[in-house]
Amino acid sequence: MGRFKPVIKAQVIPNVKNTSSNIDDISKESPLTPSHTNDNTSSTTPPTVISVSTQKIQKNQMISDEQEVKKASNLDEKNPNMVIPAPEGSTVTSAPKPNVKPKRKRKSKNSKNNDTSQSDTNDNEGESKPKRTRKAKDPNAPKRPPNAYLQFTFAKRAELKQQNPKMSPKEITIMLGEAWRKLSETEKKPYYDLVTQALAQWQEDTKAYQALNHVGLTQDTAQASEIYSSSVQDNIQQNSLNTQLIPDNNLPEIGSSNNTTDGLYQLQANTTNSTCVPYNDYHSYGQQQQGSMEALLDMPPDNSQTYGYHSDMNGTHLYTDDNINTSFSLPTMIPIKVSIVDQDTHGSYFTQDFHTTQEQQEQHQVVKQDLLLCQPFDPTGTNQRPESNTISVDENPVIQKQEKPDTNNMLLCQPFEPSKMSNVVSDNDKIDHTWLQDEDQHQQTQVEYSESIIYPRFTSHEMTERGSHLIHQGTSQEIPQRVEIYQHQVQQSLQSLNRHNPEPINEMNQSAHSIQYLTHGDARTSDISFDSKEEAINLVSKGSISEITSEISAFSAKIISSDTKTTKTLQTITHEEAFSHIISYLLDTILKSKDQIKYIVHRVVHGAAETQAFILRSDPSPTRALSELDSLSELAPLHNHASVLIIKSCLKELPNSTNYVFFDTLFHQSIPPHVYTYALPFEEAKQKRIRKYGFHGISHSYVTKIAANYLGIDWNDDDTKFISLHLGSGASVCAVKGGKSVNTTMGLTPLEGLPGATRSGSIDPSAIFHLSSKARKCEESHHSVEKQFHLTEAESILNHDSGFKGLCGLSNFGDITKSIHEGNENHERAKLTFDIFVNRIVNYIGSYFVELEGNISALVFTGGIGENSKELRESVTEKVECLGFPKVDKEKNEKVEGSFKKGDDVVDISNGTEGKSRVLVVETNEEKEMVNQLITKI
Numbered sequence: 001m002g003r004f005k006p007v008i009k010a011q012v013i014p015n016v017k018n019t020s021s022n023i024d025d026i027s028k029e030s031p032l033t034p035s036h037t038n039d040n041t042s043s044t045t046p047p048t049v050i051s052v053s054t055q056k057i058q059k060n061q062m063i064s065d066e067q068e069v070k071k072a073s074n075l076d077e078k079n080p081n082m083v084i085p086a087p088e089g090s091t092v093t094s095a096p097k098p099n100v101k102p103k104r105k106r107k108s109k110n111s112k113n114n115d116t117s118q119s120d121t122n123d124n125e126g127e128s129k130p131k132r133t134r135k136a137k138d139p140n141a142p143k144r145p146p147n148a149y150l151q152f153t154f155a156k157r158a159e160l161k162q163q164n165p166k167m168s169p170k171e172i173t174i175m176l177g178e179a180w181r182k183l184s185e186t187e188k189k190p191y192y193d194l195v196t197q198a199l200a201q202w203q204e205d206t207k208a209y210q211a212l213n214h215v216g217l218t219q220d221t222a223q224a225s226e227i228y229s230s231s232v233q234d235n236i237q238q239n240s241l242n243t244q245l246i247p248d249n250n251l252p253e254i255g256s257s258n259n260t261t262d263g264l265y266q267l268q269a270n271t272t273n274s275t276c277v278p279y280n281d282y283h284s285y286g287q288q289q290q291g292s293m294e295a296l297l298d299m300p301p302d303n304s305q306t307y308g309y310h311s312d313m314n315g316t317h318l319y320t321d322d323n324i325n326t327s328f329s330l331p332t333m334i335p336i337k338v339s340i341v342d343q344d345t346h347g348s349y350f351t352q353d354f355h356t357t358q359e360q361q362e363q364h365q366v367v368k369q370d371l372l373l374c375q376p377f378d379p380t381g382t383n384q385r386p387e388s389n390t391i392s393v394d395e396n397p398v399i400q401k402q403e404k405p406d407t408n409n410m411l412l413c414q415p416f417e418p419s420k421m422s423n424v425v426s427d428n429d430k431i432d433h434t435w436l437q438d439e440d441q442h443q444q445t446q447v448e449y450s451e452s453i454i455y456p457r458f459t460s461h462e463m464t465e466r467g468s469h470l471i472h473q474g475t476s477q478e479i480p481q482r483v484e485i486y487q488h489q490v491q492q493s494l495q496s497l498n499r500h501n502p503e504p505i506n507e508m509n510q511s512a513h514s515i516q517y518l519t520h521g522d523a524r525t526s527d528i529s530f531d532s533k534e535e536a537i538n539l540v541s542k543g544s545i546s547e548i549t550s551e552i553s554a555f556s557a558k559i560i561s562s563d564t565k566t567t568k569t570l571q572t573i574t575h576e577e578a579f580s581h582i583i584s585y586l587l588d589t590i591l592k593s594k595d596q597i598k599y600i601v602h603r604v605v606h607g608a609a610e611t612q613a614f615i616l617r618s619d620p621s622p623t624r625a626l627s628e629l630d631s632l633s634e635l636a637p638l639h640n641h642a643s644v645l646i647i648k649s650c651l652k653e654l655p656n657s658t659n660y661v662f663f664d665t666l667f668h669q670s671i672p673p674h675v676y677t678y679a680l681p682f683e684e685a686k687q688k689r690i691r692k693y694g695f696h697g698i699s700h701s702y703v704t705k706i707a708a709n710y711l712g713i714d715w716n717d718d719d720t721k722f723i724s725l726h727l728g729s730g731a732s733v734c735a736v737k738g739g740k741s742v743n744t745t746m747g748l749t750p751l752e753g754l755p756g757a758t759r760s761g762s763i764d765p766s767a768i769f770h771l772s773s774k775a776r777k778c779e780e781s782h783h784s785v786e787k788q789f790h791l792t793e794a795e796s797i798l799n800h801d802s803g804f805k806g807l808c809g810l811s812n813f814g815d816i817t818k819s820i821h822e823g824n825e826n827h828e829r830a831k832l833t834f835d836i837f838v839n840r841i842v843n844y845i846g847s848y849f850v851e852l853e854g855n856i857s858a859l860v861f862t863g864g865i866g867e868n869s870k871e872l873r874e875s876v877t878e879k880v881e882c883l884g885f886p887k888v889d890k891e892k893n894e895k896v897e898g899s900f901k902k903g904d905d906v907v908d909i910s911n912g913t914e915g916k917s918r919v920l921v922v923e924t925n926e927e928k929e930m931v932n933q934l935i936t937k938i
């Protein structure tokens with residue numbers, strides 16, 4: 001190395017130390033645990049992100065170094081800004097439109113034409129119930145201290161805000177929730193201690209207050225009302241509903257719907273008793289909480305913004321209406337419970353599920369009809385209006401303010417407490433209102449709500465199978481699973497939320513034959529000269545060095561702001577040198593100092609059974625982790641060692657940076673044992689960790705998410721199934737169901753499955769012994785990795801001399817199709833190679849079609865060959881037509897490359913619009929996927 005230029009200028013970079021606890025956890029658990037200490041990263045560099053993907057390099061010299069400010073044909077020129085795929089499961093902004101329409105199910109309320117005293121099938125409404133009244137509160141009374149989580153948020157919010165100045169309070173809140181959950185019990189203890197202290201103080205204050213006010217805790221409602229009324233005289237008038245409302249501009253209050261037709265919900269409430277939220281209660285949770293609550297919902301100041309919503313068995317979810325020009329957005333579907341407060345004061349809980357036709361969806365009926373004005377709501381405020389208050393809704397200015405107040409449809413949108421599902425959503429008689437009335441519980445609810453994460457989702461199958469009633473009862477065993485799924489979804493949605501995160505990132509993608517990089521920076525704080533876009537993290541530069549295994553490699557790079565492109569030919573360089581070359585280029589162009597590179601993200605192909613990414617820093621040196629990673633070079637000889645060398649370079653040359661390592665294998669951890677286990681002697685195979693791991697996971701995950709988003713379906717839904725074809729110099733097929741890999745063609749190593757540029761793919765294992773039964777002595781090998789890791793001659797042949805190259809002498813698929821077209825002397829072998837590749841691909845498609853039980857949402861082509869070879873796409877698709885895949889539209893197929901250049905990342909090449917399955921081409925971007933994932937971690 002040693003090519004890095006000296007630091008020219010140091011700049012301040014926000015420290016993200018406090019958010020690294022999750023990484024620490026990862027490290028502790030991981031067998032490949034990197035050793036690291038606190039984040040000592042310097043706070044002297046401006047935000048810059050580089051992503052580099054490494055692919056294989058063979059030789060060692062640069063031959064020419066001509067810098068051209070002209071178009072580099074193999075550079076992607078579109079989308080200078082990072083485009084982040086819609087979060088799974090999210091219906092926000094570009095997320096899929098709901099494909100079903102809400103069909104109302106009232107669980108506990110009769111239709112509006114019925115007598116409110118009647119019961120529906122599930123309740124015992126015949127029995128009369130005592131009217132619930134809630135004690136009014138004296139706003140001057142001592143406030144019960146916030147719980148530990150809130151203490152934590154008070155302590156950390158400002159810090160996080162400072163570190164992430166562009167983040168909205170809502171985003172900060174979500175980060176806080178994530179960070180809290182990741183804390184160990186020991187780490188949480190100080191906050192619990194704070195609560196204990198504060199509780200003791202509160203008890204004392206309460207005693208003093210009671211003595212002073214001559215009230216006991218058991219005072220009746222009338223007394224409470226009186227106290228309440230007199231104590232808020234500054235801004236609240238007595239005995240008026242108005243008085244309980246917060247001023248218009250910041251009031252958390254009633255949401256109202258005008259939807260009474262078309263099978264939508266028909267809710268009734270006796271509006272004379274509709275309850276609004278006493279601001280003081282709401283306020284009593286402290287400004288921070290209030291702020292976070294409003295921020296979470298992103299309520300505009302006038303509190304009259306219309307949100308779209310949909311409801312399903314799991315509750316009602318808010319999202320901004322695409323058709324409404326909003327200057328804010330909700331992070332994801334926010335769980336709320338919709339309830340009516342009726343004359344009888346026992347809230348009715350109302351739920352819906354979705355049965356929307358395609359046509360309705362297209363007409364945006366869901367969106368148009370189901371608009372809801374919804375505002376933050378304090379559950380403790382339910383029924384709190386003093387008995388004496390007889391004001392009608394007509395006199396309620398807030399309601400009047402709404403466009404078409406429908407007094408029969410007053411809804412309260414209130415935070416939903418998922419962990420208390422069985423309490424909250426139930427039949428009237430079974431409703432446990434205590435959570436609404438118990439302050440502790442309420443705080444907890446607020447916490448969970450503001451974390452916005454613990455919300456289970458149910459598959460449509462489960463919904464049908466089990467019916468709303470059961471689901472809402474949600475057993476305690478089910479909830480954690482749902483929570484896990486939901487957490488995953490929220491994590492994904494954070495990817496989109498956090499795109500405003502100004503932290504610097506640097507990504508490296510180490511592939512077998514190339515390195516690709518992306519550099520992202522912060523327009524506000526870095527000196528990097530590029531157009532300041534709305535996004536805080538902008539793509540600053542991108543490029544690659546390709547064909548590293550060939551004699552001549554091609555370097556191409558682009559500075560986004562100036563549209564400056566550079567191409568060079570490099571001769572026989574190693575991966576390490578290729579990386580060094582990229583850094584030198586960045587220093588020559590956009591970086592003033594290598595210290596500006598704050599985060600580096602690495603794609604490392606083999607991570608064995610690692611289930612999470614991990615972090616590496618230079619101090620202390622993560623020697624053990626690196627040697628573990630390197631030892632996996634035996635299983636990924638074309639990849640891991642090169643990655644390790646690059647990581648070492650980063651640790652040495654960029655000591656202030658933090659390195660995140662994402663494995664190709666991570667996505668395939670969901671593959672079940674009967675798929676990943678080979679029929680070998682069980683114990684021995686287990687001990688030697690011989691099993692299918694699968695690769696290209698970052699790509700398969702990325703492209704299928706993009707495809708799901710394009711198709712308007714939920715990636716995480718079990719009915720969403722893809723067969724993803726990553727066809728590059730290494731090629732693999734993956735069956736993805738419900739956002740999870742269920743099978744893939746690569747195995748213990750990237751050698752299994754499809755043939756590649758130089759790899760054999762699957763063969764009869766005995767063939768190996770016919771090629772070479774001997775392990776070659778290390779020193780005889782001409783490959784340094786094989787020397788070091790004792791690969792056998794057979795393995796060398798299978799990895800380096802087989803595949804397309806072994807068959808026809810050409811490793812580039814473009815050259816193969818060219819040879820076929822030209823009909824040159826090699827064309828027959830080239831044609832054979834082409835046919836072999838197509839044959840193996842369609843065999844796997846057939847196999848995965850069966851494994852996924854048909855109904856494939858789309859066949860997705862990606863990778864260098866998948867994205868560029870129209871001939872291959874056409875041949876493959878033709879052969880799988882019998883499975884119900886549409887034919888390829890030749891014209892669309894021809895234009896794929898052009899569409900990508902224009903900025904599309906998906907092209908549907910299916911002929912016609914009929915049929916469920918589609919054939920899509922998606923431009924993969926492993927670096928972008930890693931940035932997305934990194935952003936959730938910093």
Ligand SMILES: Nc1ncnc2c1ncn2[C@@H]1O[C@H](COP(=O)(O)OP(=O)(O)O)[C@@H](O)[C@H]1O
Nearest residue numbers: 055511728729730812813814863864865868869
């Ligand atoms: N125009 C093209 N037509 C057909 N194949 C192409 C074309 N351009 C690139 N390729 C193929 O794509 C491969 C590179 O794919 P890529 O996914 O980038 O591979 P990797 O990441 O494994 O290095 C090249 O080796 C070549 O075989």
Ligand SMILES: CC(=O)OP(=O)(O)O
Nearest residue numbers: 511512695696730750
């Ligand atoms: C796993 C693998 O083969 O990766 P790549 O195609 O990037 O070389």
Ligand SMILES: [Mg+2]
Nearest residue numbers: 511512728729
């Ligand atoms: Mg690749």
